[in-house]
Amino acid sequence: MGKQDTEMLKGVLEGVVLAVLSARPAYGYEITADLRERGFSDLAEGTIYAILVRIEQRGLVDVEKVASEKGPPRKVFTLNDDGRAQLAEFWTTWTLLADRLESLREGGE
C-alpha cells in the first residue's frame, strides 16, 4: 500500500483503538492482531504501542498488569469514562468529515 493510506490514518487510528477497547479490555499485542484481521493489514506494531502510551497519559484508559503464560506480563487497557467521551467525540468528528466528503464526491455544487 502507498503512503496515501498511511497519511489518511492520522487522527483516525487513535479513535480506532478506542473503539476496539470499547468492546472489551485488551492489551497491545492483541489489539494489533485484532486490527490486522479487520483490514488494517500493514499496521506497524510500534504504532499501536505509541498510541496506547498516548491515551494512557491522557487518562482515557485504566491499566492493569496481568501475567501471561507466554512472554512478558501483559498491559491490559480498559476504557474509562473519559475514554468513552473521547470516543463519542471521535465518532462525531468522523461522521462530519465523512458527510462532507460524500457530498463532494457527488459533485455537490
Add this chain to the structure above:
Amino acid sequence: MGKQDTEMLKGVLEGVVLAVLSARPAYGYEITADLRERGFSDLAEGTIYAILVRIEQRGLVDVEKVASEKGPPRKVFTLNDDGRAQLAEFWTTWTLLADRLESLREGGE
C-alpha cells in the same frame, strides 16, 4: 474546533482539492473560499497553496496564469489525466477506510 479535526484532514485534504478541481478549473483563493463554504470552515489559506504547489510538482495539474481585475494574476489549475487517476485512487482508499470504520462502529466482532 479541536486538533482532532485537523489531524483527520491529513491525507484527505489533497484529495479534496483534487475533487474540487475535477468539477472545474480553479485558482487557489477560489478553492479556499469554496471549501470554507462546504464546511471546512477553519481552513488556512496557506494550507491550500502548499497543497497546490505539491500537486503541481507531481504533475497532476496543468497551470495557466490569468490576469485578474482585482489583485495579482491568478494561477488557474486544471486537473489532467494523471490528476484524475490520482483522484480515483484517493476515492478507492477513502472508501476502504470508511467501510472499515463503519464496521468497527457497528461493533463488528
Add this chain to the structure above:
DNA sequence: AGCGGTACTCAGTGTTACTTTGTAGCGGTA
C-alpha cells in the same frame, strides 16, 4: 542450547497541516 512466538519499549525519520509573515495590485473614500 537454540528457535519461534509472545509482548513491550524507544529513538529517529518523513509527511502533513497550521501559523505567521510578507509581497503586491486594485478600487473606493476622504
Add this chain to the structure above:
DNA sequence: TACCGCTACAAAGTAACACTGAGTACCGCT
C-alpha cells in the same frame, strides 16, 4: 494624495502523528 480593505500568492518555521528499526525479555518446544 494617502489610506484602507479585499484579492491573490508565497515561504519559513512548528507540531502532531504513523512508520521504521532495533532492542529487551519471557516462555514452551525440539
